[in-house]
Amino acid sequence: MDALYTAVATAGSAGREGRAATTDGRLDVVLAPPAELGGSGQGTNPEQLFAAGYAACFASAVSLVGRQNKVDTSDISITAEVSLGKDETSFALAVVLRAELPEELDNAAGRALVEHAHQLCPYSKATRGNIPVELVVE
Template sequence: MQVLYTAQALATGDGRDGHVTTSDGSIDLDLAVPKEMGGAGGAANPELLFAAGYSACFHSALRAVARKAKADVTGSTVQARVGIGATGAGGYGLTVELAVDLPEVDPATATQLVEQAHQVCPYSAATRGNIDVTLTVGETR
């Protein structure tokens, strides 16, 4: 693979209760463990950052396959929900649900486009076989 771009982030402090910055300065955030996991909440966390990245990347992939299919993706949205929980094997794992809304596309075509995007999205490729990813087509919630 020829690398076109490399993102760089630095985590400091106490991991999930720490701070993260990117080398270009575009992200400079405190992190906190969510209340649901026994933390203070009130700040970003790794799952929020992953959800933001995956939804944006998947939306780009979706728009690319839609352009090739000459589908109208006006008003399209992709919402990512990233869950974290104990795996039962002493560790933690993630789940992802991608809810895609393509208001100008018929349901059958929308489903095909979402499946095609899932094949070309780099986040989908990275998670395939490692994280349960559920795709839903319809209105995002």
């Protein structure tokens, strides 16, 4: 792969409790486990950051596929739900991607658009075969 851009971020040894920041200073967040996991909930967490990144990346992929197929995707909305749970050995992630598409796009065409985007999205490629990702077209 020829890298077009590289993001660099650092988190301290406290991991889920502390701070994470990018080298360019554009992202600097306090990290804290959510209350549901016994934390204070007074910061963001890796699952929220992953959900935001995946939603943004997937929305771009849907827009690209829309442009390629002359489909207006200006009113799309992608929501990524990232769940942290336990598997046989430790912890694991699962993702649900909810695509809210324009009403004029019929369900079959919308599903095809989302499935094609899922083949192109770098986050989808990275997760494929590693964690379950469910696509929901609304």
